[in-house]
Amino acid sequence: MLFDNVPYGLPSYIFSPKWFYGFDSIIESVAVIVSILLVYYSYKCFKLTHENRYLYFSTAFLSLTFAFLAKIIGTLAIYKPKITRSAVGSSIHETFNTLTPSYINAVAFVVFIFFMLLGFMILFLIISRLTWKNQRILALLVYFVFLATWISTIHYQLFYVTTFVLLSLITYSYYRNYQEIKSVNARFVLFAFSIILISQAFFIFIIYSRTVYVLAELIQLLGFIYLLIPFVLIFKKKPKKHKLVK
Amino acid sequence: MSEKRRGKLEIIADILRSIQSKNGRIKPTHLLYKSNLSHAKLKEYIDVLMKKGMIEEKQEKGKKMFLMKELGYKFLLEFERIKEFSDSFGL
Numbered sequence: 001m002l003f004d005n006v007p008y009g010l011p012s013y014i015f016s017p018k019w020f021y022g023f024d025s026i027i028e029s030v031a032v033i034v035s036i037l038l039v040y041y042s043y044k045c046f047k048l049t050h051e052n053r054y055l056y057f058s059t060a061f062l063s064l065t066f067a068f069l070a071k072i073i074g075t076l077a078i079y080k081p082k083i084t085r086s087a088v089g090s091s092i093h094e095t096f097n098t099l100t101p102s103y104i105n106a107v108a109f110v111v112f113i114f115f116m117l118l119g120f121m122i123l124f125l126i127i128s129r130l131t132w133k134n135q136r137i138l139a140l141l142v143y144f145v146f147l148a149t150w151i152s153t154i155h156y157q158l159f160y161v162t163t164f165v166l167l168s169l170i171t172y173s174y175y176r177n178y179q180e181i182k183s184v185n186a187r188f189v190l191f192a193f194s195i196i197l198i199s200q201a202f203f204i205f206i207i208y209s210r211t212v213y214v215l216a217e218l219i220q221l222l223g224f225i226y227l228l229i230p231f232v233l234i235f236k237k238k239p240k241k242h243k244l245v246k
Numbered sequence: 247m248s249e250k251r252r253g254k255l256e257i258i259a260d261i262l263r264s265i266q267s268k269n270g271r272i273k274p275t276h277l278l279y280k281s282n283l284s285h286a287k288l289k290e291y292i293d294v295l296m297k298k299g300m301i302e303e304k305q306e307k308g309k310k311m312f313l314m315k316e317l318g319y320k321f322l323l324e325f326e327r328i329k330e331f332s333d334s335f336g337l
Contacts (some may be wrong), residue, residue, distance in 0.1 A: 042337075045328050049255055053337045127336045177336035185334035230334045233328050 014078050014105070017210040020217075026094045027221045028068045028075075034224045035065040037231060056126050063119030067112050074108025077101040113159050114149040120166040121145055127173040160203040167197040185230035192230075196223035257283065258300075259325045261291055262318050263300065277312060329331040 016024050038061040046054035078101050121141055130137070152159030171193045178186045202216035252260065264280035265272045272280075278288055292312070295301045295332075300318035304311050 043329065045331065048324070049253075049328065051253075054332075057335065057337055174336060177333075181333045183330075183333060185330060186336075189334050189336070231331075233333070234330045236326060237323070237330070 014075065015206045015210060015213040016075070017214065019040045020210075020214050022076075023192055024213075024217045025072045025075055025079070027217045028072045030221055031068045031224045032065055032072070034228050034231075037067065037228070039065060039229070053126060055144075056122055060119045060122035060126065061123060063115045067115035067119060070108045070111035070115065074105045074112065077104035077108065107154075107177045110149065110153050113156075114145070116163060117145045117148050117152075117159070117166070120163055120170065123168050124166055124173075127170055127177070157204055157207065164197065164200040164204065167193065167200055171197050185233055186234075188226055189232040192223050192226035194223075195219060195226055198225055255325065257281070257291060258295065259322060261288075261295065262300065262314065262322050265312060265314045265318070266322065271306075271311050274310055274312065 039058050042054045042058040042061070046052070046058060122146075125138075125141070148159070148162050152162065171190070172195050174186075174190045178190045196219075199216050199220035202212055202219060206213040206216060261277065261281050264277055268276065271337075277292075278285060281288055281291075283291070286316075295318070296303065296333070298317065300315055300321055302313050302315055304313055
């Protein structure tokens, strides 16, 4: 559904069928939780080891966290206009009375696109083991993120095509990583990104059917649950039994 | 092709693993052999590990031994977790 009267010609989109309103936000919340856990642990690794690769990984998932939060805010603004009628909501609404639900949705959609592309781009750079010293390539890729964000706000399908391409490259790198490591956790990570990749393929076609949106969201949920499994397995790892020598 | 150089944390983990593999106590000569470090370098690392409270030095039957402490085991576990995380996520 496309809402009109949005400033700067920004589009405002809702693709969910009415019965699914709010469920997609719950799914996005799961993605936020998984992303925050990865941000937290990779940042902890960075603090312990002082190795930048953990910091970049943390930044990539922080970017994805912002993206999903923006999508939650954007969709809830449309789903729950009653929020503005609550005590806190009305005071905020009076302060920012120009902020219509469509306006919030439109801005949130742009923020969502930008951080999603940025997050996957950083992840692609880390996984592909490209050197961060080549600043001209990095500048070009950042420009590409801005360009893709701009064009995606006009032709939103391009956004999902771009994330699909980025995720294809990331998934291929994880396939190579699994071939090299051959561990259960590396396999889970490969599955997770493969499933998220499939969800992006579904997202490309959401304009044709609202059921496709529901399917895409459910597949994405499955992908993030798979991403959580290796994380949990690593933390379930018990210390080897030992006796302290006196 | 030559193997990748070990980082400081990996060297520490290798030293602790060597002690762990000998049931938590090891002779200095064995440690020198197992850690694949020069005598001077090993001494540097041993000093750090003792200062951090991960290992301790004791005399047993007149012979010097290095003993692993609880903090050493905790470090090894955390190191293994980080390594597993790093390998799984292709870092």
